[in-house]
Amino acid sequence: AEKNAAASAVGKLIDLVNKAQAGKSPTERTIERFARWYTPAVVLTAVLLATVPWMVDPHDTDGNLQYVRNSLVLLVIACPCALLVSTPITYVCALATGAKNGVVVKGGAHVDALSTAKLLAFDKTGTLTEGSFMVTAFACIDAERREEALEALYKVERCSSHPIARALVLFASEIHRGESASESPQGDRSPFGDPQRSSRGLGEEEEAALQGGAAEFRVEDGRGVSGVVNGEKVYIGNTRMMRDLQVLGEQTRVLGEQTRLGREIKLAEQRVRDWEADGGTVGWVCIGSSPVAIWCVSDSVRAEARSAVLSLEREGLFVAMMTGDNSGSAKKVAGEVAIPNSRVYAELAPNEKVSAANALKTQLLCDTRSSFVMIGDGVNDAAVLASAHVGVAMGATGSTMVMDTADVVLMDSNLLKLPWLINLSKAVVRTVRVNVCVSVLGKAIMIVLIAMQYATLWSAILADILTMVVVTANSSRILAWKTDDVATGHAAATMAEEEEEEEEEEE
Template sequence: MAQQIKECRVEGITCPDCAARFEDELLRALFSAGFLLLAFLAKTKGLTFIYIPCFIFAMIVGGFGNFKKAYHSIKRLDFNMNVLMSVAVIGAVAIGELEEGAVVSLLYSISEMLESWTMESARRSLQKLIDMAPKIARVKKPWGEVEVPVDEINTGDIIVVRPGEKVAMDGVIIKGESAINESTITGESIPVEKGPGDEVYAGTINIHGSLEVKVTKLVQDTTLAKIIHLVEEAQAKRAPVQAFVDRFAAVYTPIVLGLAGIITLFPPLLFGFEWQPWIYRGLTLLVVSCPCALVISTPISIVSAISNAARHGVLIKGGVYLEEVGELKVVAFDKTGTLTRGEPVVTDVIPVGADSEKEVLYKAASVEKMSEHPVARAVVEAAQNHGINVTSAESFTALAGKGAMGSVKGEVILIGSVKLFEEKGVDTSGIIQDLKRLQEEGKTTILVGTETDILGIIAVADEIRDSSKKAVTLLKSEGIEKTIILTGDNKATARAISRRSGVDDYFAELLPQDKVNVLEKLIKEYGKVAMVGDGINDAPALAAATVGIAMGGTGTDVALETADIVLMNDDLTKVVFTIRLGKNTKRIIRQNIALSLFFKIAAVLATFPGWLTLWLAIVADMGATLLVTLNGMRLLKNRA
């Protein structure tokens, strides 16, 4: 069965034949059990002409899948566990142990069936993602609304999404407002309010209000489709420990075959012992030595963990990254768009003259309303949040590199830097201390005034995410030795953000290549270092780190392609969840390997004195396999 899992992983973890395989294996197990029961009943009555054929049928039906795989393996000179089992069953028939051969075949078919069921359980979480995207969408046509299969919809088409329905395609809202449940993409269950101009994603749910959405991506290119594809690829990639287990099994199997041959031949040939008991022990050794549990121990854990992460809005692109993230010593953060929201907000309004705080904000916003600069938008938004009715200034003029000016209620108002006012001959000596204090706090300052006086100071800063401080605290509790900010911003801002977020250290005024150099030094000093960035301008740093983690992957193709791990929302605590999941995965894999080897060694040792029968050997192997499989599936329940 472990070989089947291996083959399935090569084909792709969501192989459509998996459910059919489980049904086939269940039927084989049932038929084999039926023939075996009939054989035992006939044997009690002494009906030789019935029980002998029934034992043989039980062997053929129960072991058919195994015999088929063994045949193909022998042609490739690949002496794997299927070959071991087939030799054991054929050998049992050769020495007249039909009952033993039939029981071994039945138990092996049950083992295959149970493993298929448990692997299928691990895949169901991904299948739920696949099922979340509607197969049909309501497309708006000149003559009315028409239901069309999603694979026939083109970019530019307008789809209609009614209240309670799922969005069928990625697109932009052109009409209507509603709250959208994006938990399928971001892992967050709180709906997001959206309106015209906002993006929506396939598989998300429209809570209320009818929407018209202009399609921007074909069905195979939607964010949900990319998530599914990435998870499939991730589950097919082998982690280092898994590659080791596969290599071990490839060497181990021929050794077992050789050892079974020695046990079978040497005692009768060298010491004159009877042949049958030693042939039986050799066959038992073949059965008990099958490394099914060992081979299945790692893939089931990796598949379960990656499926669980995807369900919580975290894309892990392979088992190798799952292992690496569990060994991290340092986490480095980009500042803008990662620790901070990437959008400036007004933090302070300080009146200097006779005007009140609201009056300063009103005059500044009236001038800035005509500007598209991010800081200007922050000032206007702050005024609106204070309930100020902002009117556009007259005679607006942008002063390149300095600020702007305009007429507000007949008064010429200037907005800009200290340099602008100094050029106008305005005395700024009285506000130097306030400016210095605000700049030390990492804030950008703009002055509001006339051509003769300063009316006030407005401070703007990039706001820290709500999750930043909590995430940094949790990282330290998870054993992260050091947290660092890598930013192209100035030292004062970096220092302020570092202090407010609880990050240990910072490197400021860095170009992209400088971030790479810092990461290389950190890796030499600490070993395993993660870089958390926005996935666009941090691509070199994400690639240079041991593990690159991209923030805000929703709809960001570059983030999905560049990083090793993608957080599908802006919650930094998901980094902590991912590290915890990586540690738990490594621990469970070690447990599984230890359990597999323990059961195997104990069973092998019991073979030599003849304590272990063929059917007890397969029970032991099946029990160990089922135990490690269920243990690995615990990772499906790892909580965020």
């Protein structure tokens, strides 16, 4: 199984690199368009230089032969080999360096866009956080339907691949196993098992504890999931989903004055608000038109997330967060990674993320050359990744759809590689400019020497080869870039900045 997984990962990386090599940057395309006109023009000029003097004065053999030699020198020195090589070789080195360091960029065009990045937005779950959830709280609204709620929770969520779903499935199976092992309802074991369990996976016993899944399973974009269990429609999702179903809201307030269930729903709403204020990700279980349970899960922030955000801001980027999670959870994570609350956009459906991204681009990207970068990992991020100038996917935790949609894939999901990649992209653009200048300047000097009758055929050949060697060597410097050195530097800079902030607070 491990060999198959490794082969799959290697195959995925090779496929991504092959796609990357097919994508050309705007600079590469410009050079190629220039060469399509430049090369025929040079050949035509050389032909005219060699033939016209013979037509003008066919008796001046020595002078005409000199024109022929000059035309050959012009043909050699004006050949755009160095110019054509100077750009693609730099991008190839950049793509190879990225792949070697676990960052796959799907073409030189995205390298150019990253070099002009001014606005960057993170998804929260699985991007700024680990995406490994634990169930921290569970409560039934209707105690008589507790078993029904747990069965519905398990069977619907086991059809989903979302990290929260894995945590809920594990939680439900733990409850089932715990109750099966209890000798009586009054046993020492908690009827809810151990909620502090990770969502990384189920053991064989847990997987076999409950069998079967929901029929008619469906992902409700940005809100939750639904399915049919025992002939009844089940909805599991956030508060927004419940309001859309009219389970909460005005109808609940009316019920609150008349029935016990209404009062329990109002109490559950208050508990949900409290959990959200504490930074939890909260959801409901609704069977038919009745909410029967609420749950809360938590996730941990990636260790390198704060350093990555601070490093990006030092590079002059405007960093924001866009998430479908509730505002309380989003702001708690934002505070831990140094993103201001004013830049947090929470409770967004996939299409609303696109709208929010477009609004930010209109507001902040006044320069048409500036670009917007979006980083995400889930299916809900696919649309906004596609709408960004550069979409970045988390390779270790991201879905296949997101990795196919994204322009860049962080194979190990290390966020510190983002500032490294942006700096690499800027270095690539600088290198391309230097290479083009060297190529053009070298040819211009030789053309002047031809006009002054100082250049020979061998000097032209030597100059052309020397120019190609120079631009190739200059481009090869990109291969020396390593993420380890840069990540260490970013971490040290972040620690120094935090120490300065602490000293200022003490003063």
